[in-house]
Amino acid sequence: MKTDPDCIFCKIVAGAIPCFKLYEDGETLAFMDINPVHDGHCLIIPKAHYPTLFVLPAEAFAAAGRTAIKVATAVNAALAPDGLNLVQSNGPGAAQSVPHFHLHVLPRRMGDGLAVNWQLKPGEHARIAETAERIRARI
Ligand code: AMP
Ligand code: ZN
Numbered sequence: 001m002k003t004d005p006d007c008i009f010c011k012i013v014a015g016a017i018p019c020f021k022l023y024e025d026g027e028t029l030a031f032m033d034i035n036p037v038h039d040g041h042c043l044i045i046p047k048a049h050y051p052t053l054f055v056l057p058a059e060a061f062a063a064a065g066r067t068a069i070k071v072a073t074a075v076n077a078a079l080a081p082d083g084l085n086l087v088q089s090n091g092p093g094a095a096q097s098v099p100h101f102h103l104h105v106l107p108r109r110m111g112d113g114l115a116v117n118w119q120l121k122p123g124e125h126a127r128i129a130e131t132a133e134r135i136r137a138r139i
Helices: 008-014 058-079 125-136
Strands: 021-024 028-032 042-046 083-087 103-108
Touching (some): 008 028, 021 125, 058 103
Antiparallel strands (some): 042 103
């Protein structure tokens, strides 16, 4: 499996740094975003290191898509947002900050005014952990 010792998401996959894990299977991992735009903001990654969509094998995209359906459905059931975006960024112009392919699962509220390139702001860990528990209960 491709891995990069300097990549923060590869370190999460390896268990070298912690995460609020929601789900994993052989190919993918889902965990809470540590700078949530809204409660329930989480990420789906292939376990293998591919920096962007442009180098991602179709099978890895399919595996991430299967996990995204599972986790987004759980977020929707647990938190009942008004809507939900899947967001995926490639390169600095798209505000990609971690070069390991990922899908954002982003619950939305009516009128939240969120721009596509939001600012990163640290979340409160106790609140993220509690939200993760609610989502896990629905997976
Ligand atoms: P992007 O800007 O689209 O590359 O998204 C990267 C996301 O990874 C951002 O929303 C960050 O908040 C998130 N992130 C970075 N480091 C961590 C981490 N250690 N645990 C959870 N989320 C992280
Ligand atoms: Zn990586």
